[in-house]
Amino acid sequence: MEKLADFSQYDVLHFAVDSDFQEWVLRSVNDAYWKEVMVKHPNKKKEIEKARKLLQSIQFKEKFPSKEQIEQSLENTLAHIEKNKKQTRIYLYKKWWAVAALLIVLMGAGWVTWKAMFLHIPHNQSIIVKQRIQNDKAPGGDKAVLILADGTHIVLDSAGNGFLSQQGNTKITKLENGMLSYDDSGQKPNEVLYNSISTPRGGQYQISLPDGTKVWLNSLSSIRFPTQFVGTERKVEITGEVYFEVTHDATKPFVVQHENSLIHVLGTHFNINGYKDNGKTQVTLLEGIINVATDNRQITIKPAQQAAISDNGSISVSKDINIDEIMAWREGKFIFDKADIHAIMKMLSRWYDIDYEVIGNINNHFGGAISRNVPLSKVVQMLELTGGVRIRIEGDKIFVSSK
């Protein structure tokens, strides 16, 4: 700002859209500089005056909260922070309990006959439950870490959006809906750069790949992919549980690698549940057609079928599956259909970022549906009501025992 720029060609509009000029008019920044401009360019005085009037003519209605309102809100928030020090996230939704209560009632009628259950529940049930839950957990949310080719870590959550990074020819932008978008503007890359995104326990995330394919990551999952798809196929690698909606491109098959298996796709919707502690990888197809291959086997599955891949590379196909149960996570729900306690606890452990321990043998099977957006205590309450188990939450651990 020391040197005077050449303003001899400036008209009213040039001045009005000049960022420094705007700063001066609206915020009195560099007053001396602009006064000097007027002295040096006496013939521009009129233009400057007009541009100034123009900018000053645009104003906005203002409405501010009262001082009491602000102080009250601050007090509430500080009280919440103090009260929930141990929790990772705090709820301020004024009516969340009503929503949670409603969702509990949403439990599938097919699983439990409610009336019969109610006859046996003592009225003080919820009080007892409360006493056993010393450290409730808030549900997970949109959280992930993006790791760029150069090793840079970028924290992604539900907050800010916009341009994140430029890698080679590809621009990464975080869109308004929280999705990441990769735009290569149709340019050919000089080198293939790999990015990966991983979600922590209690996290989930959605991204859109350079070819428009949509990807949803459940908790404790990851995907590694090139910033631009070059060559004859579009290949990505995943861990954990990932749902794909692949953009159709007959010339470039989409290939997903998960440990020992490769999934070849043309354009289709499918879910891969490959958590290590599951013992096997389950690939469930919703739409289209996919080919699942390991070193020693290869199989094609159709919609509403599931391929289960075991560690030794064998594949079995199942047609008797509950798609709603499998896809519940993407709909923001837990759905249990004759589920065993270990499968349920693994799921809760990932979403509520908490460890668990099952005491003794529990052979009961559980059924029910509940939103994933409720505190852990609500899910626990549902399990206790329907499954005949007793659950305690202490510190960072859930203990389950039979009643």
Added chain:
Amino acid sequence: MTSLNIDDAIWERIALGDKEAYAEAYRCYFQKFYNYGIKFSYDYTLIEDTVQETLLQIWENRQIISTIQYINTYYFSAFRNKLFGKIKQSQKQKTGYSTYEPEFSVEQVIIAQEIDEELKEKLHNAIADLTSRQREAIFLRFYEGLSFEEVAIVLGITTKATYKIVARAVEELRKLLVFDALLLVFLFSAQKI
């Protein structure tokens, strides 16, 4: 209500867990976000809830403050995302449609010129002809004093596009104000006679 952005020293203190610094930022942003939110909705409770949630997030995310490049803008954008989500949700509940996009209300823009009713109406029409995004961009640039780059981040568009939006809006208004200047000269000379 300008240049109320939180300076780096305050952010550093918040990152270290200083509640006084947080309270200071809280008071400043509460006003800013509230006044911003009103441009899109008259549901004061909804706006207040959204402001409070966003501000709580500042505290919860204090450990990652140093990793965020444009911290002020980050929370503007966070607030906007949350607010838009909630407005859409409540519209969906009311009407059953999910396509509603929150609009930066035309009534929120005032042209501060002592001009006659006819011209005022024309200006008002010109502002109504701007897109919601143009009105929002000039609000963020002129009123909030965000740089073109920061406006771009909040709106989730490129800096170039932001510059174009603001320039087009200013040009539209200039056309009318030039007319205004001529009119004033005319009135002045008419009086003389």
